[in-house]
Amino acid sequence: MLKLSEPVAITMWDFSWLERRWDGAGYEDWERALDDLAERGYDAVRIDAYPHFVEWGPERSFELIPTWHFCHWGAAMRTDVRILPALTDFIAACRDRKIKVGLSTWFREDVDNVRMRVVSPETLARIWIKTLDVIKRAGLLDAILYLDLCNEWPGDKWAPFFKNDPPTPEFVWNGNTPKSQAYLKRACEVVRQAYPDMPLTVSINPDVRTDKPLDFSFMDFFEPHLWLAQQRGFYAHVQPPKHDPYDIRIMEAVAKNAAAVYRADPKHWLDGLTEIIDLNAAYSRRHHRGLMTTECWAIVDYTDGPRFDWNWVKEVCAIGTERAAASGRWFGIATSNFCGPQFVGMWRDIAWHQRLTQLIRAAPLDAELTLA
Secondary structure, three states: OOOEOOOEEEEEEEOHHHHOOOOOOOOOOHHHHHHHHHHOOOOEEEEEOOHHHHHOOOOOOEEEOOOOOOOOOOOOOOEEEOOOOHHHHHHHHHHHOOOEEEEEOOOOOEOOOHHHHOOOHHHHHHHHHHHHHHHHHOOOHHHEEEEEOOOOOOOOOOOOOOOOOOOOHHHOOOOOOHHHHHHHHHHHHHHHHHOOOOOEEOOOOOOOOOOOOOOOOOOOEEOOOEEHHHOOOHHHHOOOOOOOOOOHHHHHHHHHHHHHHHHHOHHHHHHHHHHHHHHHHHHHHHHOOEEEEOOEEOOOOOOOOOOOOHHHHHHHHHHHHHHHHHOOOEEEEOOOOOOOOOOHHHHOOHHHHHHHHHHHHOOOOOHHHEOO
């Protein structure tokens, strides 16, 4: 079980740290971006380590297909990336600033769809072991906070190589199945054979409402992603039911409606957020595992642009951060999923970040989660 002396204030830089390096994209100068992150009080960052590319071509160039066109994570059009030495260079820059690194992967799609070569839990484990080996040879293993084997498992956007059972639409993003559990448990077992001291997790949302009797104790902590917008039917009031990340009308609907829907009844929506935070805290206590949340609190997709109002987002994110911090169960808390230089409306409010990161790092931790 992962234990820390105090909570970390963590942000998610996903695959943006490597893909958004053109002029003005926010990460073209890692030194400046990380200095700005430290100025805001963050001491940890979660990134995509691209383990499938480390395994099948660490020093070659991969042409990536965009995940979406109107969100500012990663590149909105095709781009080329080379993983090494970029990965170790970035981790070294983090360590220089005493910023810990959480490793994860979104299994980004390239034109050859290399990610589909992950054919078993042993393969998933092998590519992560190789990635950790690369980091170890660079003398940087002490900079790694934890390893998350896959973002938002088993969503077909991020883990299309895994077919859930039952293979029906409602289970595509549901990791709370026996097949999913067995797959992840085996992958963690293999990684632990090589790296027994590396804290391991997989970012799934446990079924905290029914507490299904699935054993996820092979994870050292849980990494749920929690948003107000996914509670109480918020999105049904905001955007069309079919979510197409390539259709600008979806983001136009969010820009037009999200703030107004929230402002019309903030207590109703905030009660939904605090309820899901409290349910996860209770689940954490029952299963004796701490929590780390890096994507959270207000809304999933948002950006800078006409009609986009960051004030309600900051209001909700502050409330979510404060609720999680007070629970004693979170030893890693993000202030939002927009804490990066490409989201100008969130990034520029330095005082807002500093207030919340100070609160996070001073938050109490239950005794079972704390280093003696």
